[in-house]
Amino acid sequence: MSRRLRRLVILAEGEFRFHAAKTALGVIRYGPDPVLAVIDSTRAGRNASDLLGPAFDVPVVATLGEVLPLGPTALLIGIAPTGGRLPAAFRSIILQAIGAGLDVLSGLHTFVSDDPEFAAAAREAGVELIDYRKPPERMETSMGRLHRPGSRVILTVGTDCAIGKMSVALELRNAARHAGLSSSFVATGQTGIMIEGWGVAIDRVVADFVQGTCEWMCEEGEARGDWVFVEGQGSLDHPAYSSVTLGLIHGFTPHAMVLVHKPGLAEHDFDHLPERSFPLRPLSEMIRVHEEMAGLVAPSRVVAVALNTSLLDEEAARREIDRTAAETGLPCGDPFRFGADPLLAELRARVDALPWVSRTEVTA
Amino acid sequence: MSRRLRRLVILAEGEFRFHAAKTALGVIRYGPDPVLAVIDSTRAGRNASDLLGPAFDVPVVATLGEVLPLGPTALLIGIAPTGGRLPAAFRSIILQAIGAGLDVLSGLHTFVSDDPEFAAAAREAGVELIDYRKPPERMETSMGRLHRPGSRVILTVGTDCAIGKMSVALELRNAARHAGLSSSFVATGQTGIMIEGWGVAIDRVVADFVQGTCEWMCEEGEARGDWVFVEGQGSLDHPAYSSVTLGLIHGFTPHAMVLVHKPGLAEHDFDHLPERSFPLRPLSEMIRVHEEMAGLVAPSRVVAVALNTSLLDEEAARREIDRTAAETGLPCGDPFRFGADPLLAELRARVDALPWVSRTEVTA
Numbered sequence: 223m224s225r226r227l228r229r230l231v232i233l234a235e236g237e238f239r240f241h242a243a244k245t246a247l248g249v250i251r252y253g254p255d256p257v258l259a260v261i262d263s264t265r266a267g268r269n270a271s272d273l274l275g276p277a278f279d280v281p282v283v284a285t286l287g288e289v290l291p292l293g294p295t296a297l298l299i300g301i302a303p304t305g306g307r308l309p310a311a312f313r314s315i316i317l318q319a320i321g322a323g324l325d326v327l328s329g330l331h332t333f334v335s336d337d338p339e340f341a342a343a344a345r346e347a348g349v350e351l352i353d354y355r356k357p358p359e360r361m362e363t364s365m366g367r368l369h370r371p372g373s374r375v376i377l378t379v380g381t382d383c384a385i386g387k388m389s390v391a392l393e394l395r396n397a398a399r400h401a402g403l404s405s406s407f408v409a410t411g412q413t414g415i416m417i418e419g420w421g422v423a424i425d426r427v428v429a430d431f432v433q434g435t436c437e438w439m440c441e442e443g444e445a446r447g448d449w450v451f452v453e454g455q456g457s458l459d460h461p462a463y464s465s466v467t468l469g470l471i472h473g474f475t476p477h478a479m480v481l482v483h484k485p486g487l488a489e490h491d492f493d494h495l496p497e498r499s500f501p502l503r504p505l506s507e508m509i510r511v512h513e514e515m516a517g518l519v520a521p522s523r524v525v526a527v528a529l530n531t532s533l534l535d536e537e538a539a540r541r542e543i544d545r546t547a548a549e550t551g552l553p554c555g556d557p558f559r560f561g562a563d564p565l566l567a568e569l570r571a572r573v574d575a576l577p578w579v580s581r582t583e584v585t586a
Numbered sequence: 587m588s589r590r591l592r593r594l595v596i597l598a599e600g601e602f603r604f605h606a607a608k609t610a611l612g613v614i615r616y617g618p619d620p621v622l623a624v625i626d627s628t629r630a631g632r633n634a635s636d637l638l639g640p641a642f643d644v645p646v647v648a649t650l651g652e653v654l655p656l657g658p659t660a661l662l663i664g665i666a667p668t669g670g671r672l673p674a675a676f677r678s679i680i681l682q683a684i685g686a687g688l689d690v691l692s693g694l695h696t697f698v699s700d701d702p703e704f705a706a707a708a709r710e711a712g713v714e715l716i717d718y719r720k721p722p723e724r725m726e727t728s729m730g731r732l733h734r735p736g737s738r739v740i741l742t743v744g745t746d747c748a749i750g751k752m753s754v755a756l757e758l759r760n761a762a763r764h765a766g767l768s769s770s771f772v773a774t775g776q777t778g779i780m781i782e783g784w785g786v787a788i789d790r791v792v793a794d795f796v797q798g799t800c801e802w803m804c805e806e807g808e809a810r811g812d813w814v815f816v817e818g819q820g821s822l823d824h825p826a827y828s829s830v831t832l833g834l835i836h837g838f839t840p841h842a843m844v845l846v847h848k849p850g851l852a853e854h855d856f857d858h859l860p861e862r863s864f865p866l867r868p869l870s871e872m873i874r875v876h877e878e879m880a881g882l883v884a885p886s887r888v889v890a891v892a893l894n895t896s897l898l899d900e901e902a903a904r905r906e907i908d909r910t911a912a913e914t915g916l917p918c919g920d921p922f923r924f925g926a927d928p929l930l931a932e933l934r935a936r937v938d939a940l941p942w943v944s945r946t947e948v949t950a
Contacts, residue, residue, distance in 0.1 A: 363856065367859065368859075426793070429790070432793050433825065458879075462727045468828055468832045469829030494729050511879075518867070
C-alpha cells in the first residue's frame with residue numbers, strides 16, 4: 223500500500239470549479255501527495271482554498287512553465303468530463319509535461335498510454351503514463367460470495383451523480399479510523415483510486431463482469447478492515463448511469479447504505495438533450511427504492527443521510543440537516559462541513575443492530 | 587441487411603442440450619442459414635428435432651470430418667458458457683475447420699480473432715474469424731433521446747436468464763410481420779446478432795456506455811420498423827446480471843414490457859457457490875418491480891406474460907397459462923409452443939391504450 227509520494231501539478235485548464243474539476247478537488251482534499259499547483263489559465267491567481275477552505279492552499283497558475291521550478295514529478299489530469307474523453311487543449315500541456323520529465327496520471331476513458339504520440343514521447347523521456355481507469359485483467363461473474371464474518375459493508379448511494387458519494391465514504395472511513403475501528407475504503411472510481419492507491423473504475427468494466435468485480439473488490443476491502451466503506455456511483459434513477467449503481471448494490475450486497483443528497487439540486491446532472499429534464503426524486507422514495515432493489519438479492523437498509531450542503535449558508539445547512547432527519551427518521555449530517563464523527567456514531571449503532579449483520583465479534 | 591447465406595456446422599461438443607447449447611438451438615430455430623450438422627460426439631446419431639420438434643431436422647455427428655463432404659462454409663460455436671470462455675476441447679476442432687477453409691463464428695467473451703494461433707491459421711487459409719460479441723466503436727452515454735413518434739418499443743424481461751427472452755421477442759416480431767405490421771427485432775446478445783445480422787452484445791459493452799448504446803440501438807430499431815421488439819437480458823433480481831437488465835430498461839425506455847417466465851424453474855441460473863441458493867420471485871412481485879424501476883426514468887407497463895412451458899406436458903402447459911393469466915390479470919401464452927398470434931393481438935391493444943404511447947399514426 224505504501225509508495226513514494228509524488229509532487230503533483232493538476233491540469234484543469236478552463237475548468238477549475240466545483241463539479242467539472244471533481245477529480246482535482248478530490249485529490250487535493252483527500253490524496254496523500256503534495257499538490258504544488260493547479261493549471262487553469264482562466265483562473266490564474268486564485269487558490270484552491272477559495273473552493274475548499276483555508277486548509278487547502280494550492281495556487282492556480284496559467285502555465286506549466288511557472289510550476290517547473292518547484293520540482294513537480296507528475297501531471298495529474300484533474301477533470302472527468304462526460305464520456306471521459308481528452309479535451310484537445312490538454313494535448314500540448316501533456317506533451318510539455320512529458321518533455322519536462324513528469325509522469326502523467328489520468329482517469330479518462332481515453333487512455334493516455336494508448337495514445338501513440340504520448341507513448342512515444344514518454345518512452346523518449348523515460349516517464350510513466352498511468353491510466354487509473356484501465357480495467358483489471360480479472361473477468362469474473364458474481365459467485366454469490368458471503369461477507370467475511372465480522373465485517374460491516376457500507377455503500378454510499380445518492381440522489382444523483384457527482385454530489386459527494388466518494389467524499390462521504392472517505393470521511394466515514396477517516397472517522398472510523400479516529401474512533402479506533404479497523405476500517406477500509408473501497409474506491410470504485412478513478413479519483414478514489416488516485417487517493418487510495420487501489421480499486422477499480424467500475425464504470426470502465428465490461429458490463430457482464432460489473433457485479434463479479436464488485437464481489438472480489440469487497441473481499442479485498444474486507445481483508446483491509448472490518449468496517450468497509452464503499453464509494454458509490456451514479457444513482458438508481460439516473461437515465462445514463464443507473465445500471466452501474468445497481469451493479470454496485472447487487473455486487474457488494476452492502477449490509478447498509480448511506481444516502482447522499484445535495485439540497486438545492488433539482489435535476490440530474492448529465493449531457494442530455496436540451497429540451498429534456500430529469501428531476502431528482504424525493505428522499506423518501508429513493509430510500510424505499512434502494513432498500514427494495516437491494517433486497518432482491520440481499521437485505522440492506524439506508525441507515526443515514528449525508529447532505530452536501532455546499533449550496534447553502536451555514537444556518538440554512540443546519541436547518542436542512544434537522545429537517546431531513548425529521549423527515550426521514552434517519553441520522554443526518556454534512557460530514558465535509560461539520561465532521562463525520564456524530565454521523566458515524568449513529569450509523570454504527572444502527573448497523574450493528576441489523577438482523578443480517580453477523581453477530582461474530584468484530585476483530586479489532 | 588441481406589448477405590450471402592452460409593452453410594453452417596455448429597460446434598456443441600459435449601453440450602448439445604437445452605440451456606447449455608442455447609446459441610446452437612437459437613440459430614437452428616430462428617437463423618436464416620441452413621445448418622448441415624451439429625458436432626457433439628457424446629450425442630452422435632441424435633437429431634436437433636429431438637429437442638426442437640420435427641421441423642428442425644439437423645443430424646448430430648461425432649466429428650467435423652463427417653460433415654466436410656456436405657460442403658459447409660462456416661463453423662459456428664454453439665455454446666455460451668458463464669464467463670464466455672473457450673473450452674480447451676474446442677481448439678483442435680476450430681483449427682481443423684480453419685484448415686478446411688471454413689469461417690469461424692463465435693459469440694464467446696474470449697475473441698477467436700484475438701487468438702494468435704487461430705489468427706495465423708485463418709490468414710493462411712484465407713478464412714474469416716467473426717466475433718459477434720465484439721463491442722462497437724461508439725462509446726456514448728445516454729442523451730435522453732425520445733422515441734420516434736409512432737413507434738412502440740417492447741422489451742422482453744424475465745424472472746431469470748436463459749429462459750427465452752430472445753425467442754419471445756423473435757416470435758412476437760414474426761407474428762407482427764404476419765399481421766402486416768411494420769416491425770423490427772433488436773438483438774442484444776450474440777445469438778440474436780447471429781440470427782438477425784445486426785445488434786450489440788450489450789453485456790460486452792463498457793458499463794458506462796450500456797444505456798447510451800441501448801439508446802442508439804433503439805433508434806436503429808425504430809428506423810427498421812414501427813413495432814420494435816427488443817431482446818432482454820438477465821433479470822432485475824439476478825445476483826450476477828441485474829445491472830445489465832436495468833441498463834436495457836433505462837436505455838431503451840420501452841413503452842411496454844413482456845415478462846418471460848419458465849414454470850417449474852425454482853432458482854436463478856448461474857455458477858454460484860454450491861452452498862448458496864437464489865430462488866426466483868413471484869410474478870406479481872416481478873411485475874411491480876419492473877414497472878417501478880422503469881418508471882424512475884420513463885413510464886412503462888408489463889402488458890403480457892410469456893411462459894416457457896418446456897418443463898410441462900401439453901395439458902399442464904395450457905393449465906399453467908390459464909392460471910397465470912388469472913393470477914396476473916394479463917394476457918398469457920407460450921409463443922413457441924402455441925403460436926404468438928393471440929398474444930400479439932392482446933398485447934397490441936394494451937400497448938396502443940397506454941397514455942405515454944404517441945398518438946401519432948403508425949406509418950405502416
